[in-house]
Amino acid sequence: MRSRVTTKQGDTGTSRTLSGEVHSKGDVLFECTGWVDSLRAHTALLRLQLLEQRPEGYQHHAGFLYWLLHTYFLIGTAVSDPLNTHPEYHKGALSKEHLERLEAEQRYLEGQLSLPSAFIVSASNPLAAQADITTTVARTLERHLVRLKETVPEFESGTILAFVNRLSDYLYVLARWLEDGHHETVDYSTLA
Numbered sequence: 001m002r003s004r005v006t007t008k009q010g011d012t013g014t015s016r017t018l019s020g021e022v023h024s025k026g027d028v029l030f031e032c033t034g035w036v037d038s039l040r041a042h043t044a045l046l047r048l049q050l051l052e053q054r055p056e057g058y059q060h061h062a063g064f065l066y067w068l069l070h071t072y073f074l075i076g077t078a079v080s081d082p083l084n085t086h087p088e089y090h091k092g093a094l095s096k097e098h099l100e101r102l103e104a105e106q107r108y109l110e111g112q113l114s115l116p117s118a119f120i121v122s123a124s125n126p127l128a129a130q131a132d133i134t135t136t137v138a139r140t141l142e143r144h145l146v147r148l149k150e151t152v153p154e155f156e157s158g159t160i161l162a163f164v165n166r167l168s169d170y171l172y173v174l175a176r177w178l179e180d181g182h183h184e185t186v187d188y189s190t191l192a
Contacts (some may be wrong), residue, residue, distance in 0.1 A: 028147045029079065035141035036076040042134040043069055049127055050178075061174070064105055068167070071098060075160055082148060082155035094159045102163060106170040109177045118185035123175060125182075131175035138168040 047065040050058055077090050084090065123129035142164045149157045176183065 028144065028151050029082065032079040032141065032144045032148050033076055035137065035144050036072055036079060039134070039137045039141055040069060040072045040076075042130070042137050043072070046127075046130045046134050049130055053127055067101075071163070074098075075164070078155075078157075078160055079145070079148065082152045082157075084156075094163050096159070099159060099163050099166060102166050102170055106166065106173050109170075109173045113173065113177050114181070115176060116183050116185050120176065120183055121186045122184045124179045124184050128175045128178040131171055131178055135168050135171040135175060138164055138171055142168065 043065055047062050047069070050065070051062050071094060074090075074092050074094050078093065081089065123132050142161065145157055145161055145164060149155050149161070
């Protein structure tokens, strides 16, 4: 049986988008979809590590990360067809309700958290470090989404940009929450 993954169509450095157009794999559109893939993979790893390292009492947070994984497919579809050329392929779109759920989750975590006034220099445990990595991937995706919007001004990116911006905030707060009050802050005296 032939693999459905390997098509050999991308062997020349181009690929077809959801819209049906062929672009260089270096196009901003593929940079965006690549960063959506990276965000999905890092979020999935964070969720699995959370379930493995803290199996008791963290199902809510693992469930929320699972929900986020599904929202990434909405983002990926929109990015791969920024002009909505094939609406029949879009299984949904990010909405105000998605954004509100994300913001509510961040508020919930912040209500249980006391952040230091100094900058965080490092995560204090591997789980928080994975959340920090996932935060940086979300921030990189946001920058590429801005570039895509600049390249394709018709791309209706408002809700997606707001969601990804809030997502990076949520992931940062989650990282700090996962530190259980043990924050490693910048100590400039060590630089002398």
